[in-house]
Amino acid sequence: MSARMGLRDFSPDTQDLVAVEILRTIGAVDAILHGDLAEALDKASRRWSSLPRGKGLPGRYPPQPSIAFETFERYCRDAGGSLA
Numbered sequence: 001m002s003a004r005m006g007l008r009d010f011s012p013d014t015q016d017l018v019a020v021e022i023l024r025t026i027g028a029v030d031a032i033l034h035g036d037l038a039e040a041l042d043k044a045s046r047r048w049s050s051l052p053r054g055k056g057l058p059g060r061y062p063p064q065p066s067i068a069f070e071t072f073e074r075y076c077r078d079a080g081g082s083l084a
Helices: 012-025 029-033 036-042 069-076
Strands: none
Touching: 012 036, 029 036, 029 069
16 A cells, blocks of 8 residues: 555654555545544444444454543544544
8 A cells, every 4th residue: 555655664644644545445534524433433443453343332353452432532532533
């Protein structure tokens, strides 16, 4: 993916660009832009096993540890995110 995107390093900015591209290709960007955390996590948890599937749900791939939905929601709000 990095070659397709013309990226040449593994800097934090490059990692952010790759993450956004992954979110775009899995169809999670619209949910993120609309503040629909549950839908975004449902899609993103297929790719990132440390994410919860939704409110009250564990990660998709036990026994891989995952963050609690409420914790992730708090991080989003603390970072300035607007959630529906």
